[in-house]
Amino acid sequence: MFEIKPMLSALWRNKISALLIAVQIALTLAIVSNSVTIIQERQQKIDRPTGIDVENLIGITFMPVPTEYDMAGAVVADLDLLRSMPGVIDASVTNQLPLSGSGSASGYFLEPNQEIGDLTANYYHTDPHFINTLGMKLVAGRNFREDEMKILGAHDNQISDVAIVTQQFADSAFPEESALGKYLYSGRDDHPTKIIGIVDRHLGAWPSWNLAGNVVFNPMLITGNHKRYLVRTEPGQRDAVFKQLEDKLAERDPQRVIHVETTEENKRQSYSGDNLMIKMLSVVVGLLTFIVALGIVGLTTFWINQRTKQIGIRRALGASRSNISRYFLVENSIIAVTGLTLGGTAALIINEAIANNFSQPPLSLSLLIGCAIVLLVVSLTAALVPALRAANISPATATRSV
Amino acid sequence: MIGYYISLAMRSLRGTPILSALMIAAIAVGVGASMTVLTVNYMTSKNPLEHKDSVLYAVQLDSWDPNESYNRGGRGNQIPWQLTYQDATALLRSEIPARQVAMHRFGFTVTTDDSQVRPFVANARVTTRDFFGLFDVPFKHGGTWEKSADETPTLSVVLSSATNAKIFGEKNSVGEVIQLNGEPFTVVGVIEDWNPSPKVHDLNNGAFNDSEEIYIPFGLHRKFEIHSWGNNNGWNSGGNEGVTGYEAHLQSESVWIQYWVELDSAAQKRDYEEFITNYIRQQKEQGRFQRPLKFALTQPSEWLVLNEVLDQDSRVLAWCALAFLLVCVVNAVALLLAKFLRKAPEAGVRRALGAGRGSIFTQHLIESGCIGLLGGLAGIVLTLVGLAGIRVLTDDGFDRVAQMDWAMVFAAIALAVFASLLAGLYPAWRISRTNPSVYLKTQ
Incomplete structure (x- = not known):
C-alpha cells in the first residue's frame, strides 16, 4: 500500500537531490548528537552540588596600606564587627574564596618523610566558624577549637596539627577505613596533621580542576599582606549586607583597600567557559536543524512542482488526497532514514576522534537514537506542508497542456 | 560578457x-x-610579538623534582613554566643576551597626597628594566629605571597611561611621588596604552587579562617581601637548613619568575645555550638539578602553542x-x-x-x-x-x-x-x- 517500488524508481531518477538531502541529514545528526553530548556534560558539571550556601555568601579581600600592620588584631576586630552585623549568620577568615578560580593546593602524604605518591588537595587556612559560614555539614568527628588556631607569618612553615577534610578526600586517601584520627604529612617532613573531622562536600577554589572536591581545612591565620573573609547572610539579606560591608570595614579601619564580591558571581565566572560552550553549541544545534528543515521544504516543493502533472494524473485515476500526501511523506522518510543511518555511523566515528583528541565525553547510543528520532520528526514536519499542498492539486491539471 | x-x-x-x-x-x-x-x-x-618572533625566547630550566617530571594539567613540555628566584638572579648575571627580563605579577596599595583619589590596589609587574625595550613598550613620558634598581632597593615606578590618568589626569607625572604600600615611590616613566592580547609575556593568570597598572624594579623583593600574585609551584618543602622566613622562600625550589631573553643572532643564541648548559652542570655539582639536563628557549609563536592559548x-x-x-x-x-x-x-x-x-x-x-x-x-x-x-x-x-x-x-x-x-x-x-x-x- 505504500507504493514503495514506484517511489524508489522515482527517487532513483532524482538520486542526486535525494542524496544531497540524505547527506545533509547525516551531517546534521553527526554534529547535533556530538554537540548535545558535550552540552549535557557541561550542564551536569555546572549543576554539581557545591556543598556550600552559594546564594548567601560574600567574599571580602582587603590589603592594608602601611607595610607594618597588626594583621592578627585587625582580623579579630573585623570578624567581631562582621558577626555582629544584622542579617549576617556567621563570618570566617580564609586564605581563598570558594569557586573563585584562585587558591592554593598542596600534596599530602600518608607516611612521614615521603617523596613520592602524594595526594593533591586544595587547602584552606580558616577558623572554627568555617563550617557554619560555608553552610557545610560535618558528617564525622568534630569542628576546630579556638585554641587550635595557629597564627603564623607568610613565610613560616605552615603545617597544622589538626585538619578537617572533605568526604571525597577522605575516601581517596583511606578507601578501606575511616579517615578520622588518621594523619597526613607534608613531603620530606615528619610533622603529623591529625584528621579530626570530615565534611560532606566542598568543591574548593577551582571547580574545573580534575581533583575539585579534594579539600583540606586547617585552623590557621597567616599574617600576609592581604587577608580574606567569608560572610554568610540570612536568605534574602545578601544584597543588603553586601552594600554596607565596604563602608563598615573602612569605618573601623580606613588604612586599607577593600574588595567585596559575591560567591554567586565567582561561581558564574568560574563556569563562564562552560557556559559559553553550552550557548554556542546550542545555537549551532538550533540553526543547523533549522537549515536542514529549510532545505527539505525547498526541495520537496521543487519536486512537487516538477511533478504537478503526474500528481494530477494520479488524482484523475482515482488516488485520494491522503494517498498523495502520504506518498511524499514516505518518500521523505526513506531519504531521512538513509541519512540518519549514515549519520549515526559518522557520529560515532567523529565522537571517537574528538574524545581522543580534545578530551570530550563519549557519545551514548540512547542519546544518538534520541537525536535521530527528533531529526526524523523535524524532517517529516518540514515535508508535511508541501505534501499537504500537493494533495490540493486538482485532477483537472492532468487534462491541461498534455 | x-x-x-x-x-x-x-x-x-x-x-x-x-x-x-x-x-x-x-x-x-x-x-x-x-x-x-x-x-x-x-x-x-594572534601573536602580539610577531615582529620580534625571531629574537625573543622564553627561558625554562628543568629544576624540578628528581622523582617526577613537571606536569600541570598535561600541557607543555614537562619543564616548569617559570624559574626559581635563585636561578633567575643567576641568569641575570649573563651578559650574552641583548636584553633580558626576569619578572612576575604582584600587587601594591596605591595612595596619593591628593585626597580626591581613593586608595586602590594596583596590579603590578615586578620586573627588570629591560622589560620595556624587550617587549617594545612605548613610553609617553620618561623612561625605564636605572640598572642599579634591579639589584638594590630603589623606590621607582613606571605607570601605565590609565593609572597616570587616574591619579594625575593628563599631566606628565615624571618626578611626582606616589605611595605604594605606604612607601614613597618616584614616577620615572609613563607608558602609552599597551595591552597585548593574548598576554604572551605572562600566560599564567589568564591569557586575556589586562596588562599591569604599575611596573616596579626587580631589586625590591627583600624590602617588601614580595611573592608572586600568580602561579607559584614548589616540590621541595624541606628547604635549606638554617634559612627561615622570606629568605627561605627566595632560596627555595619554588618556581614563580618568568624569564625572557632577546638574542639577536644565531651565534648569540648558541653562546647563550652554552652558558645555560654550563650553569646547570655547575648547579648539578652542588646537588641541585637532579633531573636529566634539560632547558628550553621558546619563541613567542611557539610559546602560545605550548601554553594552549587556543x-x-x-x-x-x-x-x-x-x-x-x-x-x-x-x-x-x-x-x-x-x-x-x-x-x-x-x-x-x-x-x-x-x-x-x-x-x-x-x-x-x-x-x-x-x-x-x-x-x-x-x-x-x-x-x-x-x-x-x-x-x-x-x-x-x-x-x-x-x-x-x-x-x-x-x-x-x-x-x-x-x-x-x-x-x-x-x-x-x-x-x-x-x-x-x-x-x-x-x-
Whole structure:
C-alpha cells in the first residue's frame, strides 16, 4: 500500500537531490548528537552540588596600606564587627574564596618523610566558624577549637596539627577505613596533621580542576599582606549586607583597600567557559536543524512542482488526497532514514576522534537514537506542508497542456 | 560578457525570490556561524610579538623534582613554566643576551597626597628594566629605571597611561611621588596604552587579562617581601637548613619568575645555550638539578602553542563551525540544482541560439557567486551579532578577542563566495549538459 517500488524508481531518477538531502541529514545528526553530548556534560558539571550556601555568601579581600600592620588584631576586630552585623549568620577568615578560580593546593602524604605518591588537595587556612559560614555539614568527628588556631607569618612553615577534610578526600586517601584520627604529612617532613573531622562536600577554589572536591581545612591565620573573609547572610539579606560591608570595614579601619564580591558571581565566572560552550553549541544545534528543515521544504516543493502533472494524473485515476500526501511523506522518510543511518555511523566515528583528541565525553547510543528520532520528526514536519499542498492539486491539471 | 551574466543572475534571483532568499539565508547563517568561531580563534591565536618572533625566547630550566617530571594539567613540555628566584638572579648575571627580563605579577596599595583619589590596589609587574625595550613598550613620558634598581632597593615606578590618568589626569607625572604600600615611590616613566592580547609575556593568570597598572624594579623583593600574585609551584618543602622566613622562600625550589631573553643572532643564541648548559652542570655539582639536563628557549609563536592559548574547546567549536558550513554548502547545492533545473528550458533556448556549454556553465557559476556575495554580506552582519553575543557571555578580557578586523571581513566574503562557487559547480555543470532539442520540442 505504500507504493514503495514506484517511489524508489522515482527517487532513483532524482538520486542526486535525494542524496544531497540524505547527506545533509547525516551531517546534521553527526554534529547535533556530538554537540548535545558535550552540552549535557557541561550542564551536569555546572549543576554539581557545591556543598556550600552559594546564594548567601560574600567574599571580602582587603590589603592594608602601611607595610607594618597588626594583621592578627585587625582580623579579630573585623570578624567581631562582621558577626555582629544584622542579617549576617556567621563570618570566617580564609586564605581563598570558594569557586573563585584562585587558591592554593598542596600534596599530602600518608607516611612521614615521603617523596613520592602524594595526594593533591586544595587547602584552606580558616577558623572554627568555617563550617557554619560555608553552610557545610560535618558528617564525622568534630569542628576546630579556638585554641587550635595557629597564627603564623607568610613565610613560616605552615603545617597544622589538626585538619578537617572533605568526604571525597577522605575516601581517596583511606578507601578501606575511616579517615578520622588518621594523619597526613607534608613531603620530606615528619610533622603529623591529625584528621579530626570530615565534611560532606566542598568543591574548593577551582571547580574545573580534575581533583575539585579534594579539600583540606586547617585552623590557621597567616599574617600576609592581604587577608580574606567569608560572610554568610540570612536568605534574602545578601544584597543588603553586601552594600554596607565596604563602608563598615573602612569605618573601623580606613588604612586599607577593600574588595567585596559575591560567591554567586565567582561561581558564574568560574563556569563562564562552560557556559559559553553550552550557548554556542546550542545555537549551532538550533540553526543547523533549522537549515536542514529549510532545505527539505525547498526541495520537496521543487519536486512537487516538477511533478504537478503526474500528481494530477494520479488524482484523475482515482488516488485520494491522503494517498498523495502520504506518498511524499514516505518518500521523505526513506531519504531521512538513509541519512540518519549514515549519520549515526559518522557520529560515532567523529565522537571517537574528538574524545581522543580534545578530551570530550563519549557519545551514548540512547542519546544518538534520541537525536535521530527528533531529526526524523523535524524532517517529516518540514515535508508535511508541501505534501499537504500537493494533495490540493486538482485532477483537472492532468487534462491541461498534455 | 561578465556584466551581462551578472545582470542575468540578478534577474534570475528576483525571478525566484523565495528560493533565492532561502539560499542566501543558508549561506549567510553558515558563514555567520563559522566566522564567529573562526574570528575568536584567529584573535586568540594572534601573536602580539610577531615582529620580534625571531629574537625573543622564553627561558625554562628543568629544576624540578628528581622523582617526577613537571606536569600541570598535561600541557607543555614537562619543564616548569617559570624559574626559581635563585636561578633567575643567576641568569641575570649573563651578559650574552641583548636584553633580558626576569619578572612576575604582584600587587601594591596605591595612595596619593591628593585626597580626591581613593586608595586602590594596583596590579603590578615586578620586573627588570629591560622589560620595556624587550617587549617594545612605548613610553609617553620618561623612561625605564636605572640598572642599579634591579639589584638594590630603589623606590621607582613606571605607570601605565590609565593609572597616570587616574591619579594625575593628563599631566606628565615624571618626578611626582606616589605611595605604594605606604612607601614613597618616584614616577620615572609613563607608558602609552599597551595591552597585548593574548598576554604572551605572562600566560599564567589568564591569557586575556589586562596588562599591569604599575611596573616596579626587580631589586625590591627583600624590602617588601614580595611573592608572586600568580602561579607559584614548589616540590621541595624541606628547604635549606638554617634559612627561615622570606629568605627561605627566595632560596627555595619554588618556581614563580618568568624569564625572557632577546638574542639577536644565531651565534648569540648558541653562546647563550652554552652558558645555560654550563650553569646547570655547575648547579648539578652542588646537588641541585637532579633531573636529566634539560632547558628550553621558546619563541613567542611557539610559546602560545605550548601554553594552549587556543584551548581544546575552541578547536572543537572550530570543527563544529566548519561542519556547519559544509551542511550549508550541501544545502545550497540541492537548492541551486532545483533552481537551475527549473530554468532548464531557458538554458535550452540559449544553447539552441548558439551559446556553448562553457558559456552556460560560466553564467550559472556567476549566479552562484552572486548568491555567495549576498550571503557573505549578510553573513558579516550575523558574525557581528554572534561576536556581540560572545562579548555579553564572557568576562571583560575577552572583549578584545571577540572583534572583527578587516582581514576577517574579507575572509568572510571570500569564504561565502568560495562556498557558493563550490556549491554551484555541480548544478552549473548539470545545466550546461542540457540537451536543447528537448526544450525546443515542448515550446
